[in-house]
Amino acid sequence: MPQDTQTETTQQNKVLSYIKNLGFSDAQIVDKGSNYVVDGDIVFSKTMEVPADNGKSITEQYYNGYIVTNSRNIRVKIDPSITSMTSEINGAINQWNTVPNSRLRFVITTGTVYDILIKVDNTIGSSTCGQAYLSTSNGLAGNTVWINQALIQNNSAAQRQRTIAHEFGHTISFKHTNQSTTTNVPGVGGTDAQSLMNGGQCGSGATVLSTKDKQATAALYPL
Numbered sequence: 001m002p003q004d005t006q007t008e009t010t011q012q013n014k015v016l017s018y019i020k021n022l023g024f025s026d027a028q029i030v031d032k033g034s035n036y037v038v039d040g041d042i043v044f045s046k047t048m049e050v051p052a053d054n055g056k057s058i059t060e061q062y063y064n065g066y067i068v069t070n071s072r073n074i075r076v077k078i079d080p081s082i083t084s085m086t087s088e089i090n091g092a093i094n095q096w097n098t099v100p101n102s103r104l105r106f107v108i109t110t111g112t113v114y115d116i117l118i119k120v121d122n123t124i125g126s127s128t129c130g131q132a133y134l135s136t137s138n139g140l141a142g143n144t145v146w147i148n149q150a151l152i153q154n155n156s157a158a159q160r161q162r163t164i165a166h167e168f169g170h171t172i173s174f175k176h177t178n179q180s181t182t183t184n185v186p187g188v189g190g191t192d193a194q195s196l197m198n199g200g201q202c203g204s205g206a207t208v209l210s211t212k213d214k215q216a217t218a219a220l221y222p223l
């Protein structure tokens with residue numbers, strides 16, 4: 001095969017290996033062209049830089065191990081495509097920003113410099129309400145949240161806000177609380193039916209961060 005194709009395949013295999021080391025199974029990984037979409041809505045670019053530890057040092061599988069460095073000032077830019085959901089975006093951000101004993105703060109910016117772009121993409125899947133990148137090994141928030149506006153626009157405002165809050169949770173390292181291989185954020189054990197970070201519950205899941213969601217946030221992003 002041509003060398004550039006070979007290089008691309010090797011890179012993709014590295015990303016696949018990394019995803020599996022994070023605790024995901026083959027059955028949870030879907031090839032979507034330039035990305036792998038995992039466990040429904042967690043996106044990994046095929047061209048991502050795989051961390052030097054390849055995920056092997058990560059033992060807490062409820063989050064991906066990578067804390068966002070500028071957690072006191074995570075700048076969110078609202079793409080023009082989704083300004084109609086500004087109220088839900090603000091509500092979602094307010095939930096994360098008001099977690100007791102946590103320094104975590106998302107801030108809306110209209111500038112050209114930002115950490116996360118939230119935008120509409122109605123092509124991400126007929127039952128996928130949103131998608132997001134996880135935080136990165138160099139301390140950056142996942143830089144894109146995609147919202148399937150066509151799919152969620154008829155949900156209640158609380159459920160629309162839930163989808164957005166859930167996807168923001170991925171950008172700051174949270175994985176799915178109900179992932180089959182889940183272990184826990186240190187000190188926050190057990191399953192949690194009330195978790196806003198449970199996967200596969202768009203339109204039906206918890207609309208506010210649970211007590212354990214808040215404890216986990218304070219554990220990862222303490223004051």
Ligand SMILES: [Zn+2]
Nearest residue numbers: 041042166199
């Ligand atoms: Zn999710």
